[in-house]
Amino acid sequence: MSVDTQQAPPRLDTDELRTLDAHWRAANYLAVGQIYLMANPLLTEPLRPEHVKPRLLGHWGTSPGLNLVYTHLNRVIKARDLNALCVWGPGHGGPAVLANSWLEGSYSETYPDVTRDAAGMARLFKQFSFPGGVPSHVAPETPGSIHEGGELGYALSHAYGAALDNPDLLVACVIGDGEAETGPLAASWHSNKFLDPVHDGAVLPILHLNGYKIANPAVLARLPEPELDELLRGYGHDPIQVTGDDPDAVHHTLAEAFDTALDRIAALQRAAREEGATERPRWPVIVLRTPKGWTGPAEVDGLPVAGTWRAHQVPLAAVRDNPEHLRELEAWLRSYRPEELFDADGRPRPDVLACVPDGTRRLGATPHANGGLLLRDLPLPDLDTYAVPVDKPGATRHEPTRVLGDLLQDVMAATAGRRDFRLVGPDETASNRLQAVYEATGKAWQARTLQVDEHLDRHGRVMEILSEHTCQGWLEGYLLTGRHGLFSCYEAFAHIVDSMVNQHIKWLRVTRRLPWRAPIASLNYLLTSHVWRQDHNGFSHQDPGFVDHILNKSPEAVRVYFPPDANTLLSVADHALRSRDYVNVVVAGKQPCFDWITMDQARVHCARGAGVWEWAGTEDGTREPDVVLACAGDVPTQEVLAAAQLLRRHLPDLAVRVVNVVDIARLMPAGEHPHGMSDFEYDGLFTTDKPVVFAYHGYPWLIHRLAYRRTGHRHLHVRGYKEIGTTTTPFDMVVRNDLDRYRLVMDVIDRVPGLAVRAAGVRQRMEDARLRHHDWIRTHGTDLPEVADWFWGG
Structure with a gap:
């Protein structure tokens, strides 16, 4: 569906249009203020160089588009009383998400010293990308965030992970056009083939195309609309295109797009949940095309800026030293008419807040973005049930991962009603001897099935896709929203997610220092089919270096275990699955190996x-x-x-x-x-x-x-x-x-x-x-x- 911003019939009445535009302008003003100002937040006096930060850091280009999306998400969440979470893929849009969190009040509730008034606005501005302040990305410090966004490629897989087993949750996911070029993001479009419309929530991708990355045109933004439509339809989505640069027209058409998308989602879920429909849904996706750096300076120093790559970061870079830049910055800030948006004390006026939902319906206050608040202990059975008997060391052999598979089967069975445990891996569950889990649940699958297929299940909780990036992203999103899981992988190919686990460990390290972030279940890796038993696959499958990579990271967050037999693997797995806020790497073979110590001995030895x-x-x-x-x-x-x-x-x-x-x-x-x-x-x-x-x-x-x-x-x-x-x-x-x-x-x-x-x-x-x-x-x-x-x- 394509929406022409010049001809679409208005869906908003005059009051709605006025209040939406007020909220958007307020968010834009706050975003610019964070990048530039350290004083005079309401422009109550003429702007002077000392009001401006000595170092200008941050990213303006994506912020107006993100502010527009946040504004319209507020509208539909409030109108429909939705339980929603948003994953902000363009991590460089930190100013936008912080601005909206401050406007809705969730930021001040999380950080009481950043009050929702002039003094708090000044703190909000100064702390951004400032020593002792907050990062320029949508970081762990940002209320409502489960996604750092500094490294691109993972937003959509995180969003699907958050939606799994959350049937009442809408997960909006903003994908920047730079991120859309990455391999992990391209693979994660296929996540819709694994989303169960009965037991899972919905993911609404919002592909934000503003034309440019840091210095180059964005590939998808340069595709003709019909070609992009074909691509997204090929991925299994029904695209809704919104294009324009006139604010009033875009407000109307984006509102229509959200209403259309959410009506479709509701209909698809109703068909599956109430009418028994089994056909794979074609979920909607919104394609939003707006100018990069929209509403910012059109030209700086004789060169075009708004709508070009020059708007990516800081459009006016010499404000303290160049009087013309200072004048242009003040004109830019005043173009949002802040006196209409904030009262004399700096508080947002009623029109600005008219679209903002209440309480935990606010995007910055949803408990799903602070998953530890929702986390329940995993019902782990007694290990003695699975222990292998050891009358004397080295007299018998077992396949350690097969023994672990029996335990995981019962964990799956014990969580069948609550649905808060998932096993993910790249097409290796059976290869890694964990196939006992199929007795409790099948493999999630919504696409076509054939008679020769085994263990495929529309409601299954084993996730297999031959993309380690997507597996990692699913599991991270699942854990960050308050559930448990295990990632099983061939040892040599865990390296594929080196960079992703970097980001997760950094997230954990920061959240440990945020008292309002509740601990989440640990990210657990089982690395098997390891270097010493890849004699049949050869050199390409022989690499034990993932643990070297992990042990370079924050010691408080990483753990690496080498259980030597089946009983020690059971003990280590039990500990890892009970733990919080760690990345646990367990390296264990799947081939028969000797049983060395009893279960009681294993508990003591592993604890030591x-x-x-x-x-x-x-x-x-x-x-x-x-x-x-x-x-x-x-x-x-x-x-x-x-x-x-x-x-x-x-x-x-x-x-x-x-x-x-x-x-x-x-x-x-x-x-x-x-x-x-x-x-x-x-x-x-x-x-x-x-x-x-x-x-x-x-x-x-x-x-x-x-x-x-x-x-x-x-x-x-x-x-x-x-x-x-x-x-x-x-x-x-x-x-x-x-x-x-x-x-x-x-x-x-x-x-x-x-x-x-x-x-x-x-x-x-x-x-x-x-x-x-x-x-x-x-x-x-x-x-x-x-x-x-x-x-x-x-």
């Missing part, structure tokens, strides 16, 4: 984070160990235990201590991470002067980085993944990277004083075993029988 496995070593309690064999990760743990067994057999007089690390942050000093060990603890576990041979799941340099301040660091030798991979056998992967049991025994001999001579024969036998392995796999295509059939026998 790192500890001695006395049953695996040969310490007798009368002297310090000669060497420490440490491990983190399931395959490294097996190789360390195999090495310990070889040492017990070949060097029985050697005192070997085996240390298993589950919580990798335990290696850090206590002052650097909340889970870090004191020097006293670390030295007691690893000693201060004995060689430590550490078999680590990932890149070995990480362990050195975490432990470099420790007294015994110069005695620490780490084996891990060295970026050597291919399609080969499982054991050959560890041999190629010098993480194998034979190499570990050689490392011990090389580092324990006196062993180089005394155990030269043992070392030679270890080297011979590696050579024998090399020849065997090239002849037989399988690992050596002594490796393939190995088990822990003490």
